Amino acid sequence: MNISDAARLSGLSNKMVRHYETVGLIQPPARSAAGYRQYSRRNVDELAFVAHARALGFSIAQIGDLLSLRQNPNRASRAVKVVAQQHLQELDAKMQQLEQMKTLLTGMINQCPGDDDPDCSILQQLETSDISTVNGDNRS
Amino acid sequence: MNISDAARLSGLSNKMVRHYETVGLIQPPARSAAGYRQYSRRNVDELAFVAHARALGFSIAQIGDLLSLRQNPNRASRAVKVVAQQHLQELDAKMQQLEQMKTLLTGMINQCPGDDDPDCSILQQLETSDISTVNGDNRS
DNA sequence: TTCAACCTTGCCATGGGGGTAAGGTCAAGC
DNA sequence: GCTTGACCTTACCCCCATGGCAAGGTTGAA
Incomplete structure (x- = not known):
């Protein structure tokens, strides 16, 4: 899947998909022989996760935390909750x-x-x- | 009066005083022989106005509008109110x-x-x- | 004369994007 | 085989409002 499809499916712009990759937020996808980004289902899931978190106002750094918790099967839900509560406090402020x-x-x-x-x-x-x-x- | 005093009196940082001058928001002050900015009482009043408006969340562009209304003795208070109401709508959104x-x-x-x-x-x-x-x- | 405290300009960074340009690639139709 | 258009790539610059730092000049007092 090329970037436009991945962006459309996840609800992001092509631009921001590249940006999130550049800043190290998401996993870099595979590349075709010509250098085109090739997105897997898993990549798109991650992008959608980012899109949803951004829509709730989480910062890039917070989403980075959430993503690493997400991919860690030994996480405690407490840790996730803490990130969310902290963001909630920021929203309140x-x-x-x-x-x-x-x-x-x-x-x-x-x-x-x-x-x-x-x-x-x-x-x-x-x-x-x-x-x-x-x-x-x-x-x- | 040098920039630090003007900034302190108006409630801005030195940095932002220079910035507002650079972007054309405020009147450039006089300069000493050495090139130091020399602020008059009038300059400081304008800076304080900007500081107060920023504290209310007005954008630079809106403050530019407010400043020109402020210095225009033929203004209609309606025009000022319109700017404020528009900003209020933005705050609501x-x-x-x-x-x-x-x-x-x-x-x-x-x-x-x-x-x-x-x-x-x-x-x-x-x-x-x-x-x-x-x-x-x-x-x- | 020295020294600290000021001032100057210019550049880089932040966050979360938008735009645009210059170039490569791919697939369909002729 | 060639053209065309839609896609892709990187690399810039822009917004807003602000902070920080560096390198250098000025001022005033001891």
Whole structure:
């Protein structure tokens, strides 16, 4: 199977399939005489695993951990759970930051008349405010 | 005032002060004979504005819009509000994606025994699952 | 004069991709 | 056998926002 089929079946782009190989996340597939990547069923399963984990927001490093646990028959499910729980905490932290931003921004928006006049509390608060309580930095 | 003082007063790093100048976000400050950046009170105000907006998650491009509105005395507060509301929508979209991830991940974690045995529903679901319903992609 | 603390520019790295170019390969149709 | 188009390869550059480091110049005080 060539890369396009493997990518389609796994839900990744050709680009990212190559990228995951380059960074050592996945097993390099066999090559044809012409140098084309040849994917086995097993390769595609691994790619799909990566795609699913990415969709849940796991980082490349975390997926590397999950992949090695996956291929280790002596793993403890505890170890898998720990990775997942850690990621869940990261998701929680990001949500909290977004919520703080949302709260502050919503308050500012509600104070802005939104008419043709130049006076705008949003600009005023951005000039003066001590929004510094939005911490942690997960901007944008 | 040199860059370190300007950065400290505005709440940015020296690095980012230079970066925002490089990308054309802020007014380039005056230079001393030796080439040192010399920041005025006005410059520092602009930097602080940028810092506050970044803390709320506005993108560089959006902050550029806000800065030009800020320095335009004929602006309509409506225009400012539109930028803020658009950013709020982006925050909402990201929160929804994070929430979907959290929901799915939490469900998987709850099904994992987390003991010494290798059987782990997290791994199983990552292999098979159609998590494809997590859309939009705002990973990590 | 020396020394530390500042400043400058330029390059590399991160993560998780997208794009694009220049070239090789393969298979079908003529 | 040759052309054509769809595929494949590697190798670059880009985004955003930021950190770090290196090599060199400047300033000010002891």
